[in-house]
Amino acid sequence: NAGVMQNPRHLVRRRGQEARLRCSPMKGHSHVYWYRQLPEEGLKFMVYLQKENIIDESGMPKERFSAEFPKEGPSILRIQQVVRGDSAAYFCASSPSPGQAPTDTQYFGPGTRLTVL
Amino acid sequence: RKEVEQDPGPFNVPEGATVAFNCTYSNSASQSFFWYRQDCRKEPKLLMSVYSSGNEDGRFTAQLNRASQYISLLIRDSKLSDSATYLCVFDSGNTGKLIFGQGTTLQVKP
Numbered sequence: 001n002a003g004v005m006q007n008p009r010h011l012v013r014r015r016g017q018e019a020r021l022r023c024s025p026m027k028g029h030s031h032v033y034w035y036r037q038l039p040e041e042g043l044k045f046m047v048y049l050q051k052e053n054i055i056d057e058s059g060m061p062k063e064r065f066s067a068e069f070p071k072e073g074p075s076i077l078r079i080q081q082v083v084r085g086d087s088a089a090y091f092c093a094s095s096p097s098p099g100q101a102p103t104d105t106q107y108f109g110p111g112t113r114l115t116v117l
Numbered sequence: 118r119k120e121v122e123q124d125p126g127p128f129n130v131p132e133g134a135t136v137a138f139n140c141t142y143s144n145s146a147s148q149s150f151f152w153y154r155q156d157c158r159k160e161p162k163l164l165m166s167v168y169s170s171g172n173e174d175g176r177f178t179a180q181l182n183r184a185s186q187y188i189s190l191l192i193r194d195s196k197l198s199d200s201a202t203y204l205c206v207f208d209s210g211n212t213g214k215l216i217f218g219q220g221t222t223l224q225v226k227p
Contacts, residue, residue: 033214042204042219043161048212056212091160095213105151106215108160 002027004094004109005074012115019079019086021112025094032075033106034067037089049075082116089113119143123205123218130225134195138203138221141187146210150181152190153204155220161204164190195225 005024013019025032034046045059049069060067064082069075079086090113093106123140130136150167165172167179167188178191188207192199205218 031213035215035217037158043215043217045209045214045216048214056214059214089158093215105163105166106213108162110160 004029004092004107006090006092006109006112008112009110010113010115012117013082014117015083016081019082019114021077021079021090021092021114022074023077023092023094023109024074025092026096026107029094029096029107031095032069033093033095034075034077035091035093037091037111039088043091046077079114082114084116087114087116121205121207121216121218123221125219125221127222127224130195130223132195132197132225132227134225135191135193136195136223137192138190138205138223139187140189140205140218140221141185142205142207142216143186144207144210144216145186147207147216148210149208150179150188151206151215152177152179152188153206153217155202155204161206161217164203192223195223197225197227199223200225 007022032049035043037043047060047067048056064080066078089111091111092109095106121142152164153161154164155161165174167181169181171180176193180189202220202222204220206215
């Protein structure tokens with residue numbers, strides 16, 4: 001049973017370009033979470049999605065960031081017009097259950113390290 | 118009060134030592150608590166869940182004190198391979214999002 005998969009593992013973009021990060025949850029999991037870890041900081045929640053639905057986007061920056069989890073295919077985190085401050089590790093996690101408390105274990109992917117030049 | 122507070126360390130201990138980490142949280146609605154481990158900024162991996170009654174997994178013991186709103190992790194007989202950053206994690210109380218502490222760095226030396 002493959003774990004959570006993320007690609008690319010490393011992504012380099014110049015300021016103003018777009019970044020697309022992909023996440024395939026574990027088999028049987030239909031709930032996806034995105035977290036960001038800035039250098040020397042802890043992980044911060046960004047967004048929680050189920051298939052075709054955004055459940056909680058309270059951690060998403062108001063501009064330039066969007067996320068989707070279509071019926072078919074991986075979840076996508078999209079960052080438009082990247083700036084140097086977007087440089088970070090972006091982790092995706094998945095869980096099998098609706099994410100209600102008590103919270104089921106979230107399994108993390110290896111992350112995508114975004115570097116903005 | 119901060120959402121979560123965790124001593125960043127580093128904790129430098131010799132092999133075989135016992136070391137304890139604490140973490141305080143402010144959201145009284147949180148119901149699920151975890152300790153995750155992160156190596157060299159790789160992905161976090163679940164170390165153990167934390168239950169009200171306290172729980173043990175080999176050399177690791179976790180405790181939850183709801184009244185004082187803190188959780189703790191005790192590592193006995195430290196191994197070199199225990200060197201990592203230990204993340205205090207809990208749920209937000211409504212959706213499934215997790216709140217992470219900044220992490221406590223442990224360095225076990227021979």
